[in-house]
Amino acid sequence: MVLLAQFLSINANDLTEYTRKAEVSVEVEDKDVTTYASLGWKEVKGGLKSGELGCEFLQDVAATELDSIMWPLLGTVVPFVVRADQAAVSTSNPSYSGNVLIKGWNPIEGSVGDEATVSVTFPTSGAVARATS
Template sequence: MTAMVLKAAYAALATVNYSAQIKKAELKAEVEDKDVTTFASLGWMEYKGGLFKAGLSLSFLNDYTDNGLDEAMWTAFLAGDPIAFEVRAANATVTASNPKWTGLVLVKEWSPLSGSVGDVAGHDVSWPTSGVVTRGVS
């Protein structure tokens, strides 16, 4: 059985590599299921794929350095325009065995401060993609 342990994944937003501040990343894509059942379906439901959608979920460790993560995401949030993203399973060259997924995400929420006494400054986000998500191997 082949398995991979994520140890050094890559995550970039607006072309900036934030891998050192992201401890979890998930890109989830799905397609609408459209019912195309007819009497010829012999009592079984039949489906075709409709529109696609995807979302990027990230767990951040925040900082407040000048021109850092918080400032960049706050700026993107206020702008209301999608920003580029790229994720890979390994922070290494893109190949057939280390593909990249790219597209645009809408920074629809940002929590600049979240936590209790003694907590690490960080939070989780789930952002929708905007447009096509591409899988590349080069």
């Protein structure tokens, strides 16, 4: 699989035209429940689940563009949707969605001669859902 047309929406704003990378990761804490009955083997159970939405954008600070969309969201919890392709949601193009805390924003990043990019990671708040229809 090669990602050619990924879709990203944050707070109902389609940010696909600015997005270079969108990564959804989820994990479960491992809780040690080892006892003497474990006979020397460590036993674990799943604890709290958490996730992150990592993004890399090409920055645009013009009125109504990326920076003006993201800046007001700082400190708020907003919905997100990510798909591997911009096509409709299906069994071969699942949608991952939930809510993220916009906990930071880097309005200006880069060195001399670089394209202006923004790399951010937002923690999820609540469940991350996978949908195929």
